Amino acid sequence: QEPQASGLPEYIKIVEVGPRDGLQNEKMIIPTDTKIEFINQLSKTGLPAIEVTSFVSSKWVPQMADHKEVMSGIERHPGVQYPVLTPNLQGFHSAIAAGATEVSVFGAASESFSKMNINCSIEESMERFEEVTKSARNMNIPVRGYVSCALGCPYEGNVVPDKVAEVSKRLYSMGCYEISLGDTIGVGTPGSMKKMLEAVMKEIPLSALAVHCHDTYGQALANILTAIQMGVAVVDSSVAGLGGCPYAKGATGNVATEDVIYMLNGLGINTGVNLCAVMEAGNFICTALSKKTNSKVAQASFSTGTIN
Amino acid sequence: ASGAYPKRVKVVEVGPRDGLQNEKNVVPTPVKISLINMLSETGLQVIEATSFVSPKWVPQMADHTEVMQGINKLPGISYPVLTPNLKGFQAAVAAGAKEVSIFGAASELFTKKNINCSIEESLERFDEVMKAAREANIPVRGYVSCVLGCPYEGKISAAKVAEVSKKMYSMGCYEISLGDTIGVGTPGSMKEMLTVVMKEVPVGALAVHCHDTYGQALANILVALQMGVSVVDASVAGLGGCPYAQGASGNVATEDLVYMLNGLGIHTGVDLQKLMDTGTFICNALNRKTNSKVSQASCRL
Numbered sequence: 001q002e003p004q005a006s007g008l009p010e011y012i013k014i015v016e017v018g019p020r021d022g023l024q025n026e027k028m029i030i031p032t033d034t035k036i037e038f039i040n041q042l043s044k045t046g047l048p049a050i051e052v053t054s055f056v057s058s059k060w061v062p063q064m065a066d067h068k069e070v071m072s073g074i075e076r077h078p079g080v081q082y083p084v085l086t087p088n089l090q091g092f093h094s095a096i097a098a099g100a101t102e103v104s105v106f107g108a109a110s111e112s113f114s115k116m117n118i119n120c121s122i123e124e125s126m127e128r129f130e131e132v133t134k135s136a137r138n139m140n141i142p143v144r145g146y147v148s149c150a151l152g153c154p155y156e157g158n159v160v161p162d163k164v165a166e167v168s169k170r171l172y173s174m175g176c177y178e179i180s181l182g183d184t185i186g187v188g189t190p191g192s193m194k195k196m197l198e199a200v201m202k203e204i205p206l207s208a209l210a211v212h213c214h215d216t217y218g219q220a221l222a223n224i225l226t227a228i229q230m231g232v233a234v235v236d237s238s239v240a241g242l243g244g245c246p247y248a249k250g251a252t253g254n255v256a257t258e259d260v261i262y263m264l265n266g267l268g269i270n271t272g273v274n275l276c277a278v279m280e281a282g283n284f285i286c287t288a289l290s291k292k293t294n295s296k297v298a299q300a301s302f303s304t305g306t307i308n
Numbered sequence: 309a310s311g312a313y314p315k316r317v318k319v320v321e322v323g324p325r326d327g328l329q330n331e332k333n334v335v336p337t338p339v340k341i342s343l344i345n346m347l348s349e350t351g352l353q354v355i356e357a358t359s360f361v362s363p364k365w366v367p368q369m370a371d372h373t374e375v376m377q378g379i380n381k382l383p384g385i386s387y388p389v390l391t392p393n394l395k396g397f398q399a400a401v402a403a404g405a406k407e408v409s410i411f412g413a414a415s416e417l418f419t420k421k422n423i424n425c426s427i428e429e430s431l432e433r434f435d436e437v438m439k440a441a442r443e444a445n446i447p448v449r450g451y452v453s454c455v456l457g458c459p460y461e462g463k464i465s466a467a468k469v470a471e472v473s474k475k476m477y478s479m480g481c482y483e484i485s486l487g488d489t490i491g492v493g494t495p496g497s498m499k500e501m502l503t504v505v506m507k508e509v510p511v512g513a514l515a516v517h518c519h520d521t522y523g524q525a526l527a528n529i530l531v532a533l534q535m536g537v538s539v540v541d542a543s544v545a546g547l548g549g550c551p552y553a554q555g556a557s558g559n560v561a562t563e564d565l566v567y568m569l570n571g572l573g574i575h576t577g578v579d580l581q582k583l584m585d586t587g588t589f590i591c592n593a594l595n596r597k598t599n600s601k602v603s604q605a606s607c608r609l
Binding site for chain 1: 601
């Protein structure tokens with residue numbers, strides 16, 4: 001099959017993970033009010049899905065300690081999804097009590113990563129998640145499944161595509177409506193992205209797949225392009241490229257939403273998202289964090305004062 | 309590696325010229341020479357060494373003769389230099405240059421602002437260089453700026469890019485490097501532009517020179533590779549900001565490009581570690597952080 005820039009999806013759903021994945025990996029703790037204002041600004045940009053917070057123990061993730069207040073404090077815009085992370089049944093109940101209407105669970109394609117991150121094997125984590133998806137099904141709550149280390153692991157190094165396919169299939173079979181494949185340490189390239197997707201696409205329908213690329217090695221947009229050339233139509237990103245990489249000090253993490261949208265706009269792909277509005281939300285949160293944006297589009301646009 | 313990608317890609321390193329030219333701090337001659345010598349050890353086959361322009365316009369390149377004469381010229385490696393006119397060409401050859409480059413543009417306004425003449429006039433100037441180069445058996449590489457957008461004109465038609473490229477190729481340039489000068493291009497506009505240019509210039513004579521000002525460079529390069537382009541320009545450590553967007557980045561980083569090509573199983577002959585070491589060297593000398601994400605990520609070790 002000849003890779004072409006045409007034959008791409010007409011519409012791509014952007015899943016904004018800045019308030020959760022982004023802020024979680026920022027050193028500075030952000031006040032609850034600021035988080036709420038940030039999410040409210042994002043709600044006005046046209047983004048169809050905004051990952052709001054994480055119902056994990058504040059002992060592990062202090063930045064997400066205010067999950068209840070954030071969930072109940074944000075404006076809920078019609079047509080926008082506000083998923084939250086729920087690592088286990090307890091977190092799930094807490095999330096529902098706080099008003100969540102969609103949740104996410106996080107698996108990994110690496111045993112070592114699973115052990116180091118959530119202190120259990122992949123199999124044990126799947127059992128935990130099954131409790132969540134069972135309850136979610138009873139309450140008609142959609143569940144999104146993440147697979148970390150899809151293109152490499154900070155502990156194991158290389159990750160076999162078949163393993164990614166196996167874990168993805170587990171999550172999909174237990175009821176996750178969408179599987180987000182995460183290049184957790186950003187080591188992937190268009191070569192490894194293609195191989196991994198080929199393996200996963202044997203088990204999961206294309207319409208249920210998303211990619212979550214980190215830009216730690218500058219490869220994110222090229223990897224995303226490869227994925228969308230293969231028909232993937234859901235892309236995760238983080239406004240202003242919030243969130244560094246906990247495994248490479250000083251390195252970047254999430255790909256910037258602005259840069260993804262710029263590319264998709266240039267490809268004539270519809271996202272429904274207003275790039276200027278996203279840049280403004282990015283500017284707001286970077287000011288609050290006293291940091292420069294990681295988005296090159298934002299850097300270039302604020303310098304020239306115009307947007308190309 | 310996908311069957312549709314080239315098996316080998318020639319990486320043209322423009323850090324010592326395009327990179328340094330757009331860095332604020334003037335780099336001492338011995339440092340420039342060390343930079344080029346270190347690059348010569350990485351496996352790179354083409355290293356753009358300097359520019360024979362008037363130091364009045366480009367103070368960073370004032371030591372062009374000393375640099376050209378001072379570097380180790382390793383066998384099998386080409387060290388092209390910029391020559392904007394016949395005078396520059398003659399000075400370059402006298403200093404030992406064996407390959408030169410000339411710079412055209414797909415935008416009239418850009419040409420006017422940059423070199424104070426029309427596109428037509430610039431090509432007439434180049435004709436003199438081409439003639440002299442042919443007589444001296446010196447290969448000439450042609451650059452076309454603003455292929456995906458112009459800081460003054462905005463949108464640039466693919467037909468115009470093809471027209472200028474074709475002229476330069478017909479004049480005798482062995483290769484045409486298509487430059488996204490302000491980095492505004494996306495895979496969409498890259499594909500459109502290349503489709504039109506490839507009707508006039510054979511793909512084997514084409515190169516892409518992408519700027520990463522809007523973070524699009526590697527995605528744009530990927531599309532170019534998919535269309536058969538197998539020569540890519542890049543700058544070690546992503547040296548060289550964008551003169552049209554204050555504080556914004558410019559050239560794509562060679563390290564990040566090589567990382568991607570390695571991942572695609574495409575042969576470059578370049579040793580990534582040695583390249584990163586060279587990037588570290590020049591960034592220290594410039595007292596600045598690298599623009600290469602691969603370098604940033606690897607620094608934790």
